[in-house]
Amino acid sequence: MSKRLYFSMVILLCFFSNAQQKTYCNPINIDYGYTPFEVFSKQGKHRATADPVIVNFQKKLFLFSTNQEGYWYSDNMLDWKFVKRKFLRDNKYTHDLNAPAVWAMKDTLYVYGSTWEQDFPIWKSTNPTKDDWKIAVDTLKVGAWDPAFHYDEDKNKLYLYWGSSNEWPLLGTEVKVKNLQSEGFVKPILRLKPEDHGWERFGEYNDNVFLQPFVEGAWVTKYKDKYYMQYGAPATEFSGYSDGVYVSKNPLEGYEYQQHNPFSYKPGGFARGAGHGATFEDNYKNWWHVSTIFISTKNNFERRLGIWPAGFDKDDVMYTNTAYGDYPTLLPQFAQGKDFSKGLFTGWMLLNYNKPVQVSSTLGGYHSNNAVDEDIKTYWSAKTGNAGEWFQTDLGEVSTINAIQINYADQDVEFMGKTEGKMHQYKILGSNDGKKWKVIVDKSKNTKDVPHDYVELEKPAEARFLKMENLKMPTGKFALSGFRVFGKGAGAKPAKVQNFVPLRADPKKYGERRSIWMKWQQNSDADGYVIYWGKSPDKLYGSIMVYGKNEYFFTGADRVDSYYFQIEAFNANGVSERTEVVKSE
Secondary structure (H helix, E strand, O other): OOHHHHHHHHHHHHHHHHHOOOEEOOOOOOOOOEOOOHHHHOOOOOEOOOOOEEEEEOOEEEEEOOOOOEEEEEOOOOOOEEEEOOOOOOOOOOOOOOOOEEEEEOOEEEEEOOEOOOOOOEEEEOOOOOOOOEEEEOOOOOOEOOOEEEEEOOOOEEEEEEOOEOOOOEEEEEEOOOOOOEOOOOEEEEOOOOOOEHHHOOOOOOOOOOOOOOEEEEEEEEEOOEEEEEEEEOOOOOOOOEEEEEEEOEOOEOOEEOOOOOOEOOOOOOOEEEEEEEEEEOOOOOEEEEEEEEOOOOOOOOEEEEEEEEEEOOOOOEEEOOOOOOOOEEOHHHOOOOOHHHOOEOOOEEOOOOOOEEEOOOOOOOOHHHHHOOOOOOOEEOOOOOOOOEEEEEEEEEEEEEEEEEEEOOOOOOOOEOOOOOOOEEEEEEEOOOOOOEEEEEOOOOOOOOOEEEEEEEEEEEEEEEEEEEEEOOOOOOEEEEEEEEEEOOOOOOOOOOOOEEEOOOOOOOOOOOOEEEEOOOOOOOOEEEEEEEOOOOOOOEEEEEEOOOEEEEOOOEOOOOEEEEEEEEEOOEEOOOOOOEEEO
């Protein structure tokens, strides 16, 4: 090869590499189906899924979740291709796959759906990028709701775990590899202990103790000859929906509560909740955790999906990093060499939090500022879904824009099920003065359903005003729960937070030690704060994002343990220095 040809190829490769999108943003942007049940749509039809599983099979990521009439696969964790497939054989069920179990065993991918009866087959495929499935076994005799299978490659053994209850524990059994049946020896694995674990208490603030919490969403990951049994609690409708983990050297007994729990937790920010999920390894030997994000506005089961960096530290502690987890995050192929325990946040800040907006029209009480308040449960709606409706946001100053996330809300949706052949089309224009406009994003020929569209600009744009013009909606009115602009402002980042104090009941006195009240001095330059917490000063893996307040009532503490905290402030210009670590006995 000549030197000239070699350098030409290098330049060409660099060009394509630079043009390739390097980030994603939660909630992930897939064509979530609309309400699967009529009874769930009494307060309005809406998109919904939950209980995700991602399995790395044949170097591709396969994503299954509840009630989607199919599944997705991806080569890069950004572009997801949908495969339409109903796994039911009759009309007994209306839900298709609910909280599906998916696992790879040797050269085959297997799928099983929730049921308490002996009426659901285990399916298998060696070519799951297409609708090419066969029945592996007609019925699984044990039956299982919220099932999860773990194939132990080292032992050539298969285990089944299941359960979704506020009365009964998670259960486990061995399933014979040859006939895919259990011999009936079932063992209890774990049950919740809300009297000790604050985060397992029922309710939005872990204080609705009129009802016992639910344990569900079993998933097992094997790492260095230890089994990490993951589980969701306390309920899917709440911001504190989390995943905890027990650890054992035996797949069916001897599980002990990991000191650092919950290991997947995101109670604050735009996309809240990180429970009932699954942990998977990418093609670069790094770990990720996919889980459920709640909305629960039109129905308790109105939910989305998120993917977070995860892993095991030098002491084999399992963690998930959700700090700035709904901001632009590096994709696997661009995260090599990074410390996943510190997150993969790009540093692109939210530029339009609670900034002024203008709109073409407003439907009733769905006010325009709801699209910039960082609350996925609230939204603005135009009066129609017609072309010509528009939304405009003022960043306050000319800023560098790296990415934009458009989160559509469901207002007056007209149908249920999947959105085949339906699409969103729009344009986004930028301006420095609100008079002269230039197209920044052109999706006027888009042919996809993109309910949480995320666009990383090929080249950063400079603008103060952004205007989104609706061209086409798949159904319903033009409505936005979050028009989110990411980049860097031209001003100064906030100063270090002052007077940060966590207050907790003395262990020698009567008090509620599962709750810790944190206070700090309000920072006038801050949009919000991120609190880091853990049970060791070098393992502050938990995080809480707080907007516009100088206090937080943390109700997720374990009763007997000491905690360590740090806090930092952030705004459109960057993130402050963290405070010193503070211990709370």
